[in-house]
Amino acid sequence: MTSETVGSSVPGAAGGGEQRPGTIDAVPVRHPGRWVAVAVLAVLAVMLVNLMVNNDAFQWSFVRQAMIQSPVIRGLLLGTLLVTAVAMLIAVALGVTLAVMRLSDNPVLAGSAFVFIWFFRAIPRYVLLFMMGTLGILWPGGLPIGAPLGHQIASLFGGSGDLAFTTIDANQLFSGIFCGMLGLGLSEAAYMAEIARAGILSVDPGQREAASALGMSNARAMRRVVLPQAMRVIVPPTGNETIAMVKDTSLLLAVPVTSELFYQLQSIGSRTFHTFPVAVAAVIWYLIICSVLMVIQSRIEGYFGRGFGSRLTPADQGTRARMLGLAGGGPR
């Protein structure tokens, strides 16, 4: 309660609020080192701004132009944002499923999940995307959709053909943006499976017992009781993975997909020979995307953290109060 607010007197609070008996009025711990650090950082910041403003190599107007070229925006929306979103959707859905399978009593489920994770974790993403882009060569006549081993079965009975309802053009399937989403999604699912598994294992076994004792089936206990609590542990690393995925979309070139942010900026750079400004333009775009994702992540964390109380961290004291440790007296 500060002296300025006395005029707008709140009944009951005005008189006694000023000096509650027993309120400690102590000198806080001093942090002079923090102010020294601020001074050093301030000098460095001024140097950086000076460099950015006065060095002509930045060509800010060119950077701005490059950032908003329509192929660049198209690459940003399709190749970067859409692929990130779809790949992460595939990865989270498949990853959680794989984690549940791996922890299942059913050895068939647990084994197949293990093989999937083993395969997709072992292959570098760039190599995986490159290989998926060439998979079309396996089915030059189109990918038959129908009975498994249809061709062999048909020839066994002396017939021909492949017992297929329809065929898909495999070259089209394994090219372009769809192939990129699938490749990145499958690869990421293997990592998400391990994250989800850690989350599920972090939930107290007593929770599952309580759900069982109430007559829930294992599947329902997992869905209603275990997974919602596991999410609290799963979400932070998932945010991390999403941010990593934004950056990994620049690997789409391996498929190849060219409608992608960095490739488009780079091609502007190689056409115009202004390579440094386009790099700056790419950095700015990635910074913007990641900043937005961080905000979304903290919202989601807040939702899944409900019921676990507000964890009081030093951040809750406010930066001002923590810095003022030098001046003393707290907020005045």
Added chain:
Amino acid sequence: MSDKPLVHAVNVHKAFGPTIVLKGVDLDVVAGEVVCLLGPSGSGKTTFLRCINQLETIQGGRIWIDGELAGYEEKDGRLHRLHEKRIAAQRREIGMVFQRFNLFPHMTALENVMEAPVQVRGRSKAEAEKRGLELLERVGLSDRCDYYPAQLSGGQQQRVAIARALAMDPKLMLFDEPTSALDPELVGDVLKVMRELAQAGMTMIVVTHEMGFAREVADRVVFMDDGVVVEQGAPLDIINNPQHERTKSFLSRIRKENDENAAALEARAAAEKL
């Protein structure tokens, strides 16, 4: 119903790896009866309780709940293990209260109580909410419906847990040391709720160290040690006049602990008065 016990356990055996925990336990509990299981830690009483609602699978013997064999089906002279979903259906008829409450931390008190009726019994949300509010009032927590478990004291959490189990309208309630994780001054509220439940005619099996509760509320006290039932009978007979040496030494040890706790509580109350 009257001549057939609600719980009929015969020669129950259970081992965890090389450790044999239950070495042939027999117990019958009739409907409306309150049975307290006493015994030193490691005597197998908690394990036996968990076997009754199949949180543990038994290796020998049989348990019938209300005439239905738990966990198995007898066909053509052989036992067939039941599918997980049918075991879940059997557990619906049995409420369980855990030592560490095990409330769902991501749900409010009311949501905890509503969860199983809605998800398992398929009741409407409105119906489950009405019943949930009634039950929370019955355990004295109608003003705590929207609190998350972390915002409740241990005693309040345990009463929510009792309400949650009651919401399934069980035939039988199992209590696994329901007051052991509580501060001494919070024990009374939980025991009060359990006493009222017993008076309302609920069939209860209670693993406890609360001698006062066993003496006042139980119809029968069963003393277990080293994986077998050592003796059983009316509470006053067992507690005041135990026949077996093992029962005697256990009871005298418990009595000493209780006296110490009571003394500590009194000292604390006196200190607070000053």
